[in-house]
Each structure stands twice: as C-alpha cells, then as structure tokens.
Amino acid sequence: MTTVLIVTHSKDNQSIPLVLKAIAEQGGKAFRFDTDRFPTEIQLDVYYGKGIQRLILASAQGKLDLSDVSAVWYRRIGIGRRIPTTMNPQLRQASVQESRTTIQGMIASLQAFHLDQLPHIRRAENKQLQLQMARELGLDIPPTLITNNPQAVREFAKDCKEGLVTKMLSSFAIYEEGQQKVVFTNPVTAEDLDNLDGLSFCPMTFQENIPKALELRTTIVGQRAFTAAIDSQTNEQARHDWRRQGIALLDAWQPYVLPLDVEEKLLELMARFRLNYGAIDLILTPDGRYVFLEVNPVGEFFWLEQYPGLPISKAIADLLLGQLHK
Template sequence: MTVLIITHSQDNESIPLVIQAIEAQGGKAFRFDTDRFPTEVQLDVYYAGSERVTLRVDDQTLDLSEVSAVWYRRIAIGAKIPDSMDKQMRQASIQESRVTIQGMIASIQGFHLDPLPNIRRAENKQLQLQVARKLGLDTPRTLTTNNPKAVKQFAEECQQGMITKMLSSFAIYDEQGLEKVVFTNPISSEDLDNLDGLRFCPMTFQEKIPKALELRTIIVGKRVLTAAVDSQALDKARYDWRKQGIALLDAWEAYTLPQDVEDKLLKLMAEFGLNYGAIDIILTPDGRHIFLEVNPVGEFFWLERCPGLPISQAIAEVLQN
C-alpha cells in the first residue's frame, strides 16, 4: 500500500523528511505536486461497470485504490497554467482543475491526515479561541473589528499595550515582485490616531503578553512535541520570532509542557478532528502558558534539525498505522 502526499513543487524539506521516514519504516510514498496539474500531471477518473482512478506523474503511475493514507500538506492547483491565457478562461480552468482534484481527494478511501473539511474548519482563528477558552486554555484578550472606536476602547483595557495581527495568511508584493510577509506588530499611540483604513479591512488586536519564551508545539496523533525559543534575545523578534527565523534556527530547545496543558491541547485537537497541528504558545515570566493559535498544516521542518524533534517519524508512523 502507498501513502499519497499532496503538496506542490516549491514545498520545503518536510516532504523528503517524511518520505525518508516512511521508506525507513518499510512503506511507500507517492508525491503529487498539485501545481503541475493539469499541465504536467494526468488524472483519469473512470466510472462505468468498474471504477478506476489513476494519477500519472512523469514516468510513475499510481492506482488510487492502492492508497492506504493521504497526507494533505499544500495545494497550488493550476499554478503552471500560462498567464498569457485569457484571464477568464484561465480562471475557469483553475476552478475546474481545483474541483477535479478536490473530488479525487474526497473519494480516496484510505486514512486522511487530515480530512479537508476538518482542516478548513480548524483554520478559523476566532473559533479556535472560542474552543480553547471552553477547554480552559489561557488565551489573550482579543478584538477583531473594523470599528475604530472599539479599538480605542480596547486599547484602554490593555494596560501593557497591544499588538495587531491578521486572521489570514497572506503577503504583499512590491513592484519588483519581492514578498513582504505581514507579521505581528505593536500598536503605537500614533497608530490609534490613524485607524481610518479599518473601513476597508478588519484587523485583529490582542493585548501584549510578556514573554519569557515562545513555544511551538507539534501534535501528531497523540504525541505532543514541543520546542522553545527566547525570541526576546533579538530586538526584531520580540513581537514575532518569524522576523528573525533564520537567526534563531539553532536557538530552539526541547521543552516539556505541563501535563494539564498537554491534555487540554489534545482535547482541542479532538474537538476539530485533527491528527496534526502546529500550535503557538507564549510562556510568560510568571509561568503561564498562553495559547495563541493552531495551524492544522503548520510548518515543523526546522525543529527536526534543532532541537531534533522526531516529527517526520511520528507523521510517518501515523500515516502507516
């Protein structure tokens, strides 16, 4: 039997890490880069007297009846359809390709890590906070709004200051095509006097939480693997460690969460029907663990190197067992 890995050709080293772990455990893996469909990858879905679904990538062919498990990582369907194509026709082609692949994924009878509907539901950050609060996890005071008056009132509640962040993941590109990721940023008094832009786009505001450490917890099945980093050691990383992610690569250390926090996180995963999640937590100087969010397809690859968490091995085990 075969594990089908759904990703795209620009995905990072987490893919070969998991493939190596699957093969080391005696299994087989088939990589499907969705950005190569429909231009370079062929799919046949045949229903008549019999049923046949086959995927052809280069010189490899996969009969999807042989798939025992699916790892849904990333998706970029139609990315290689030429930009020179008529805009409306290109969009129609991407939409039809997307529906075709979504149907293919939904029809696979094997184990899914994780089912797409579960992932999509879990991506709702507001719902995450609601569920986390219900389970007794400590969460930051949070406001999502397009109302400037509400922001100013909220600022008065946040005695230690506040930060702003986005609910969705996106980047802004400059005229040269360079990516500018939207990070978490502090709100100044000057910002509070310039909130007119909220009428075009809502934003999320949170109280500023003092940080002793920032934690990244990876949950795979019932395994809870956590690493910690001192983001406050670098000025540019104080509000968002990702701003100095490369500089902090070798600074992560293994960390053990209190048992009650682990138990609550596992209940959170069960609430969303997830087998995998990357969870961000702040450890405060007085020892509180503040839940920020869970990313149901979040990154982990750098934690394999330092501090050496066996995440790919855990993923491979869940996919095969």
C-alpha cells in the same frame, strides 16, 4: 505494501523529503503529487462504470492506482499554477477552477486515512473559533478584539496595561518590487491609535501584548505532542513575532516539556477539531502562565527536527503507515 499519497507542490520545503525518508525506512511506499503540475504535466483518469471504477494518477514518477492508496498526507496545494497566463483570463480561471474541483473531488473520494480531512482543516483554520474553543477548554488566551470600529480599538487599548499588538486572521503576503513581504504581528503605537481610518476598508485583530519568558511551538501528531521553546526576547526584531527573525533564531530552539494538564487540553482541542496534526503557538509568561495563540492545521515543523532534534517526521510516517491511527 502500504502506499501514501503526499499532496503538495513542487516548491514545498524540507518537510517532504524528511517524511519520504521516514516512510521508506519503515517499509512503506510514497507517491508525491505536486499539484502545481496538474493538469499541464500530470494526468488523472477517473472512470466510473457499471461495477467498475478506475482511478489512475500518472506523472514522471510513474503511474499510481489510487485504489492502492491507504493514507493521504495533505500538505500544500497549488492546482493549476502552470496553466499559461497567456490564456484568455476568463478561460484560464475556468480551467483553474475545474482543475481544483477535479482534484479536490479525487482526494475526498479516496477511501483511505487522511492526515487530515480537508473540511476539518478548513474549519480549524478559523482563528476566532480556535480562541473560542481554547477558552472553553480552560486554556489561557490573550484578550482579543476583532473589529473595523476605531472607537472600539481605543476603548480596548485603555484596558490593556501591557499595550496592544495587531495581526491578521488570514495568511497573505504583500509584493513590492518583486519582493515578498509577510504581514507579521506588530505593536500598536499611540500614533497608530490616532490613525485607524483604514479599518473602514479592512477589519483587523487586536490583542493585549503578552509578556514573554519563552515562545513555544507544540506540534501534535496523533496523540503525541512535540514541544520546542525559544527566547525571542534576546533579539530586538523578534520580540513581537519570532518569525521576523526566523532564520537567525533557527539554532536557538530547544526541546521543552509542557505541563501535563496543558498538553491534555491541546490534545482535546485537536480532538474537537477532528485533527490528527497541528502546529500550536503558545507563550510562557514570566509569571508561569501558558497562553494559547493559535493552531495551524498544516503548520511547518522541519526546522524543529533539524535543530532541537524532535522526531516529528517519524511520528508522521508512523501515523500514515497505520501504527498510531486513532
């Protein structure tokens, strides 16, 4: 029986049970590795001897002989999160680092199909490289400036007739009074242009605002592309970033068919990054242009299966079980 190792953490979302179900329906077996439970609750034995190697992962699910794993789905990671915070900070950091190195080495050593290889994921997360490659492939991209130079921003703004938006290249959240606040894409006002001194402490990304007829999410799985569309302009708070009203707009997503030439360029982009999976954001402008924004190599998909009904989890299971391997 084909065995899939799912690398995730215990607080991951509905994506995991969706794919687990799809794997089971096709006769496969999956082992869920919640990395936040390592090393406090999950044990790993890696033994290399003369002519012998033994790799055993043991959790509440049971024991998994890692030599039986034929495919790895790299979803999320949270190694060492349950190591007590009461430990000496230096010792705790050393424990977390050693745990990470152990698990990353274990994953890299598995002679199996990887969705996707971690070095490929990390390289593809570079949004500057994404824009460069997309432009080379002939995809339309927003005029973009990444800088810590206030004067460069002001000069750039003069050339952007539709105005500016700003975003971050990295993903992070700010916590205030215990509440998580995500940094979304935001418009840049005239007042903002007069107050750019903060750039000396942190560079930012500025793009020309792109008018939106629809926002598109294309999920690539192997050689298959699943696209859904939403009219984010119907919600005032979602006009610059649909994620700001993601829950309110969940049931507004609809299936969408991309032009073949655009889909082919997206598939070529994935091939250049050596990725089998990616969630790609685009804008369809009122004059019919498809503008590439970014690709998330481990992006979410679960709501697209629930509302537009795109069979993404089945496609992932197909790929992991070998039916769609390149």
